Amino acid sequence: MSQEETTSSQVELEEFETQDAGELEALRAERDELRDKFMRVLADAENSRKRAERDRKEAEMYGGTRLARDLLPVYDNLNRALQAIPDDSRQASGALIEGVELTLRELTNVMGKHGITKVSPAAGDQFDPQLHEAMFEAPLPGTKAGQIIQVLTEGFLLHDRLLRPAQVGVSSTPG
Template sequence: MAEPKENPFLDDPEEMEEEFDLDAAMEEDEAPADRPRVNVDAIMAERDEMRDRLMRALAEAENVRKRAARDRMEAEQYGGSKLTRDMLPVYDNLRRALDAAGEGTDQDGVIEGIKLTLKELLNVFNKHGVTLVSPEVGDRFDPQIHQAMFEAPVPDTRAGDIIQVAMEGFMLHDRLLRPAQVGVSSTPAN
């Protein structure tokens, strides 16, 4: 029979016996004096706390992602509202120019040019989600989209009916850019 080979890492066979004794001591659940005892409850509590912190961090990251997506969508839809508000007086002035010029004058070419410019401006507005709020005389006053400039008792009307449109309003998608400025009847019900 072949002789057992000695462990090349152990020079002294007595060290091998000491190592065996150490293994035996560990098997018997006797921790060496220099090894601290592990508190399983403390480790589990720390694990639970870390799991809770991780879940909260993941939830916060998801909320930030959703908020950023919503902000990006709103910026795309409503980002041009300041420019649009600045363009509304251009529309108003073109409309006034048409109202001031009468049909059948010697300025028909100029009037036609103003009409085409106004039409093009409205097309650009529509392309970008801007719609005209143009109430008619006799419509009901809606404080969500109209601004009452004055009240006056007018025969054959009900209180809250629009009796005059001073200036048209505009919406950007579902937001009011400028309310339509109207006069409202204050005639009491009979």
């Protein structure tokens, strides 16, 4: 082989290697870009899965909120019916009263089974705006400002969410 042919072959080989290196670098860049896109899509899919699971759990726990709120007046009315019966009539209406008490107890059990619990403050407890609704404020000797002096209706929680605040009267007596 002549020197000219050898030089020509070397130039061709260098051009081929340069072209090959450029192609290889382009392929690596494309691979890295595709890997990055894949990782982003994978992370988005995982986030969507977690969000769907969280939404499913929340719907399971709190999906019955409207029904639960609609049942609270039934509880209140049964409770009021029992409280309205005069003591002298209790003996005469024993079976009826027992039926209403059983119905109220069953309603309370069903509500408890579904995560509905009572918020039952007592007179003397401290007012908590997260759980109680102040219906009136009045000075009452022997109490401190912010103490509950009367409970008008019980409140209810659905798991950890407030369905209805307990309606209370609060002392305004300065401490």
